[in-house]
Amino acid sequence: STIKVAVLVGSLRKASINKRLARAVERLAPKDIAFEYIRIDSLPLYNQDFDADYPAEGKRLKHEIEAADAVLFVTPEYNRGIPGVLKNAIDLASRPWGTNSFAGKPGAVIGASIGATGSALAQQHLRNVLAYLDVATLAQPEVYVQFKDDGLIDAEGHVASEGTQKFLxxxxxxxxxxxxxxxx
Ligand code: FNR
Incomplete structure (x- = not known):
């Protein structure tokens, strides 16, 4: 049967290198794995008052994650941490208290940046958050992709470098x- 993977990309921009990295991984996956890109740009900013009456978009996010067998995080690095939009989505899916939608899901963290660290510090930050949220994250291989050349992966996820494709x-x-x- 098909395995559903909820994909959370931490960048909202159209030409995102992290969206392209997610597409590349999707292309390389076997046909029995279905990638579902979870929308995070429509979410309200988390407010603990929501816990008494959760917003519809927060419920939608939680249902989509709960319906998945696994999660995949593809994150940029913003100022040596994860982007606020991604942390906001994670916080919303983790609440109300006692209803953490991530609990028990296997997952992985990958990412790309234009800097030499390839989003490594953001990924380490995210692994810390996910450990608390009971996501069992794959330890190895770590995937720190540096986009020195913007053509490394195109919008459809085609990888220009054979070495990078093999690695992915x-x-x-x-x-x-x-x-x-x-x-x-
Ligand atoms: C960045 N960028 C960046 N890169 C990096 O390697 N380490 C960092 O700490 C940061 N910090 C950072 C902060 C902010 C606010 C922005 C907008 C950018 C550059 C980043 O790698 C680049 O913009 C990527 O293209 C972002 O990923 P997406 O949006 O293309 O997926």
């Missing part, structure tokens, strides 16, 4: 095995 295929193979071993 190695990640996908490990990720799929991880998800199959841990999905409930």
């Amino acid at each position: 295929q190695g990640f996908v193979d490990r990720y799929v095995a991880w998800v199959k071993a841990h999905a409930k």
